[in-house]
Amino acid sequence: MARGAEKAKGHPADASSGLGTYLRARRAQVTPEQAGLGTMPGTRRTPGLRREELATLAGISIDYYVRLERGKETRPSPSVIDALARALCLDAYEHNHLRELAAHAVHVAEPPPAPDAVRPQLAVLLESVRPNAAYVVSRTLDLLAWNPGALRLFAGMDDYPPQKRNFGRYAFLHPLAREVLDDWDEQSRACVARLRALAGTEPDAPDLAELVDELLAKSRDFVDLWNRFDVKPHAPDPKTFHHPDVGDLRLGYESMALEHTPKQRFVLFFAEPGGPDHDKLFLLDSERGGRRSRGSATEQSQRG
Secondary structure, eight states, X not given: XXXXXXXXXXXXTSGGGXXXXXXXXXXXXXXXXXXXXXXXXXXXXXXXXXXXXHHHHHTSOHHHHHHHHTTSOOOOOHHHHHHHHXXXXXXXXXXXXXXXXXXXXXXXXXXXXXOOOOOHHHHHHHHXXXXXXXXXXXXXXXXXXXXXXXXXXXXXXXXXXXXGOBHHHHHHHOTTHHHHBTTHXXXXXXXXXXXXXXXXXXXXXXXXXXXXXXXXXXOXXXXXXXXXXXXXXXXXXXXXXXXXXXXXXXXXXXXXXXXXXSSOEEEEEEOOTTXXXXXXXXHHHSXXXXXTXXXXXXXXXXXX
16 A cells, blocks of 8 residues: 555544544544633643543543544434534534444444446436536446536546546546646545545445545545545535636536435536537537547446
């Protein structure tokens, strides 16, 4: 494993990457002032809150809290989880993640999900929204199915063979990603957040471990973000792309969970008809829309 990977915390294959590790990471990020304790006198050697401070704020004993962090207590009540979330100043999404980690801690590990397959009707949906760019992504950010504009929108994604097309790999390892993605900082943060949230509930998933190992070994930026334990998803805000073939586009963005799938999502980038951004989507959707164009039919990865 590379030097950067050796220092990374909470690897998905490590059993410590669940409830206790998340509590430790979040405790280190909350200052006494943020928690309502006021300015603390003297020099503090501990970043964030001390264990005893968090235990007091949550109304639990220090011994019980230490057992939670060390993984020796795996059945906290919902009221304890809610109290910890309040003390740690978690937002609604982070609070729900804490609940998921607590629920996972008491369950027997489930077998890894079956290989991703995309339902045939989703290919029809991808075709129907053209020229808007749309794709189906797996729980680990693999590109599973797409229409032509979606593949071309992320310029350089088609440099990878279909089974290697992954948005985490693209964001951190492809040289064009930082040029194409106007909000690369946010896009990369959200990629890591989705993988970090998944690692909390599927710590033994081999496909997740393989991807995280690769990114930890090859990207210092990924290591830094991975160690933040951020689990917040993308905000549904418009996204700007600086495309080498069609110029700048500002597109609406929606990401929707697909029911009856292993956490697949349907993602759509769109523009108002008649405007310049919609015209550029037409170009991306056509044979003229990219220097490495591969045809106009909706495509699907041959995974598994």
